[in-house]
Amino acid sequence: xxxxxxxxxxxxxxxxxxxxxxxxxxxxxxxxxxxxxxxxxxxxxxxxxxxxxxxxxxxxxxxxxxxxxxxxxxxxxxxxxxxxxxxxxxxxxxxxxxxxxxxxxxxxxxxxxxxxxxxxxxxxxxxxxxxxxxxxxxxxxxxxxxxxxxxxxxxxxxxxxxxxxxxxxxxxxxxxxxxxxxxxxxxxxxxxxxxxxxxxxxxxxxxxxxxxxxxxxxxxxxxxxxxxxxxxxxxxxxxxxxxxxxxxxxxxxxxxxxxxxxxxxxxxxxxxxxxxxxxxxxxxxxxxxxxxxxxxxxxxxxxxxxxxxxxxxxxxxxxxxxxxxxxxxxxxxxxxxxxxxxxxxxxxxxxxxxxxxxxxxxxxxxxxxxxxxxxxxxxxxxxxxxxxxxxxxxxxxx
Amino acid sequence: xxxxxxxxxxxxxxxxxxxxxxxxxxxxxxxxxxxxxxxxxxxxxxxxxxxxxxxxxxxxxxxxxxxxxxxxxxxxxxxxxxxxxxxxxxxxxxxxxxxxxxxxxxxxxxxxxxxxxxxxxxxxxxxxxxxxxxxxxxxxxxxxxxxxxxxxxxxxxxxxxxxxxxxxxxxxxxxxxxxxxxxxxxxxxxxxxxxxxxxxxxxxxxxxxxxxxxxxxxxxxxxxxxxxxxxx
Ligand SMILES: Nc1ncnc2c1ncn2[C@@H]1O[C@H](COP(=O)(O)OP(=O)(O)OP(=O)(O)O)[C@@H](O)[C@H]1O
Ligand SMILES: [Mg+2]
Numbered sequence: 001x002x003x004x005x006x007x008x009x010x011x012x013x014x015x016x017x018x019x020x021x022x023x024x025x026x027x028x029x030x031x032x033x034x035x036x037x038x039x040x041x042x043x044x045x046x047x048x049x050x051x052x053x054x055x056x057x058x059x060x061x062x063x064x065x066x067x068x069x070x071x072x073x074x075x076x077x078x079x080x081x082x083x084x085x086x087x088x089x090x091x092x093x094x095x096x097x098x099x100x101x102x103x104x105x106x107x108x109x110x111x112x113x114x115x116x117x118x119x120x121x122x123x124x125x126x127x128x129x130x131x132x133x134x135x136x137x138x139x140x141x142x143x144x145x146x147x148x149x150x151x152x153x154x155x156x157x158x159x160x161x162x163x164x165x166x167x168x169x170x171x172x173x174x175x176x177x178x179x180x181x182x183x184x185x186x187x188x189x190x191x192x193x194x195x196x197x198x199x200x201x202x203x204x205x206x207x208x209x210x211x212x213x214x215x216x217x218x219x220x221x222x223x224x225x226x227x228x229x230x231x232x233x234x235x236x237x238x239x240x241x242x243x244x245x246x247x248x249x250x251x252x253x254x255x256x257x258x259x260x261x262x263x264x265x266x267x268x269x270x271x272x273x274x275x276x277x278x279x280x281x282x283x284x285x286x287x288x289x290x291x292x293x294x295x296x297x298x299x300x301x302x303x304x305x306x307x308x309x310x311x312x313x314x315x316x317x318x319x320x321x322x323x324x325x326x327x328x329x330x331x332x333x334x335x336x337x338x339x340x341x342x343x344x345x346x347x348x349x350x351x352x353x354x355x356x357x358x359x360x361x362x363x364x365x366x367x368x369x370x371x372x373x374x375x376x377x378x379x380x381x382x383x384x385x386x387x388x389x390x391x392x393x394x395x396x397x398x
Numbered sequence: 399x400x401x402x403x404x405x406x407x408x409x410x411x412x413x414x415x416x417x418x419x420x421x422x423x424x425x426x427x428x429x430x431x432x433x434x435x436x437x438x439x440x441x442x443x444x445x446x447x448x449x450x451x452x453x454x455x456x457x458x459x460x461x462x463x464x465x466x467x468x469x470x471x472x473x474x475x476x477x478x479x480x481x482x483x484x485x486x487x488x489x490x491x492x493x494x495x496x497x498x499x500x501x502x503x504x505x506x507x508x509x510x511x512x513x514x515x516x517x518x519x520x521x522x523x524x525x526x527x528x529x530x531x532x533x534x535x536x537x538x539x540x541x542x543x544x545x546x547x548x549x550x551x552x553x554x555x556x557x558x559x560x561x562x563x564x565x566x567x568x569x570x571x572x573x574x575x576x577x578x579x580x581x582x583x584x585x586x587x588x589x590x591x592x593x594x595x596x597x598x599x600x601x602x603x604x605x606x607x608x609x610x611x612x613x614x615x616x617x618x619x620x621x622x623x624x625x626x627x628x629x630x
Contacts, residue, residue, distance in 0.1 A: 304492065308494065309509075312481060313478065313510075313557075315473070315474050392454045
């Protein structure tokens with residue numbers, strides 16, 4: 001019968017559920033979006049493969065959160081990277097350097113991030129080739145003047161109509177580089193949008209694009225995962241030796257495993273997700289106050305009904321439960337609609353933002369239970385008020 | 399044994415000026431009686447009905463229902479008695495406006511363990527008894543005053559109570575409809591249900607077997623009438 005009361009007051013019930021709908025809907029979207037971003041970033045980091053160490057310059061204690069390679073302290077050099085190659089547990093070392101610069105082709109001058117790196121990065125970062133190929137180890141060793149272009153960068157440089165950019169020489173800082181490959185469109189990721197980036201061997205980079213030995217990061221692939229901690233210790237002591245750091249001094253670099261990097265990333269995105277969900281939860285509470293308001297009106301309007309029910313034998317508990325069922329049905333109805341709209345919108349957003357669509361059962365069940373709790377909590381006061389009505393007074397109520 | 403027996407019931411309404419509405423009421427009702435309570439406005443008829451109907455409590459005095467001392471009962475126990483033993487009929491019908499006649503009659507059974515199907519079956523029987531078998535799905539605003547009161551009577555009898563208490567049941571009805579309603583009460587009484595009716599109208603009181611007169615919170619007259627009717 002409680003449900004009938006809701007159906008009878010359709011418009012009012014709908015307006016009341018609106019607050020809950022909006023609340024649940026925003027919780028779902030916020031969490032969905034946050035988790036999608038996290039899943040994406042996690043994928044990216046995992047793409048580096050297990051058994052990876054990332055060395056970045058700068059003292060870890062004075063360094064802030066952020067993706068590797070953004071530090072300005074120039075303490076990591078190509079010499080360090082080459083020296084590390086002699087550690088027996090290491091499969092390969094990828095010295096990475098990058099710079100924001102201009103790339104020229106005939107009349108087109110396009111700003112882009114040019115990255116000097118190791119050929120294995122293609123696989124580690126999942127860079128699929130659309131046309132041509134990535135540079136080889138030989139080309140890396142011999143500092144060949146070759147370059148691989150991100151999809152959008154290639155489009156901009158060669159106008160959309162140009163169909164065969166392979167072999168063309170483009171200009172960076174007055175040096176010419178031969179285009180040997182175009183990447184597939186990737187969308188944006190942890191290290192920026194690959195589509196706007198260009199890749200070349202580190203040596204080539206350091207001879208022309210940015211002279212000098214400094215690196216932004218070194219990726220180290222270890223021969224097997226269980227050698228990770230041994231290798232990490234060796235890398236640290238080797239770098240301390242190379243940098244002439246005294247016993248009592250801190251490292252001027254930071255070594256992170258993939259797991260540590262994942263942890264850092266997920267802490268950041270989790271804080272972000274909770275913050276968004278918290279804001280959304282406030283709207284749920286506002287929705288709950290709306291329910292309380294409407295239930296109080298309903299109790300007053302139905303004072304006579306309560307009197308009649310008590311006269312025919314309803315106990316306090318019966319009235320209490322009736323009104324609680326009513327308030328929680330309203331909020332559960334709102335919650336369900338909110339979940340459906342929220343999930344649909346998350347699906348649409350993630351599709352357009354090129355992110356994975358993850359339904360978090362915890363978020364959905366949580367939103368559902370939370371809206372039930374909101375209904376019960378905010379229904380409690382009106383329901384209790386109704387149940388306490390004296391039957392004689394309630395029957396006399398005009 | 400008496401169905402109802404009160405000893406020195408007093409009711410004092412609180413508030414800024416306390417009002418002594420009932421004075422030392424000693425009142426007995428036997429099973430099968432049909433009683434009219436009469437008296438001027440404000441004489442305490444409704445107050446007395448509410449107390450013996452277990453809707454309200456006396457300020458002092460004892461109240462026995464079927465030999466049990468009800469005055470000490472908890473609210474939940476009183477609710478149980480209202481549910482199982484007492485049927486109420488009000489002047490203003492007090493039907494739930496948004497529910498059909500059938501649902502209104504089912505209402506007292508919602509607070510029992512009777513199954514949904516059984517509830518519906520019993521409600522239909524009760525409505526048939528008051529001659530409303532064709533109005534099951536109508537809402538109160540689709541019924542005439544007399545029909546509404548008959549739905550209310552069906553609701554009062556659906557749990558097979560020992561007693562029906564009707565506070566001015568014909569107060570809102572015209573003479574002809576009033577007579578129809580009173581005939582229903584008489585039939586129910588003939589089936590053995592005890593009935594107490596509060597009324598201002600002597601014509602209505604004449605359908606009963608006993609008339610109790612009240613004044614200023616006291617019973618001033620209590621006499622049997624229509625003894626021949628008992629034989630019918
Ligand atoms: N809740 C209350 N608080 C204070 N006084 C009350 C209350 N209920 C009734 N009274 C007073 O008690 C007296 C008896 O009231 P009651 O309703 O029993 O009269 P009644 O005989 O039913 O009258 P009527 O024929 O008009 O229905 C009246 O004077 C009334 O003002
Ligand atoms: Mg009265």
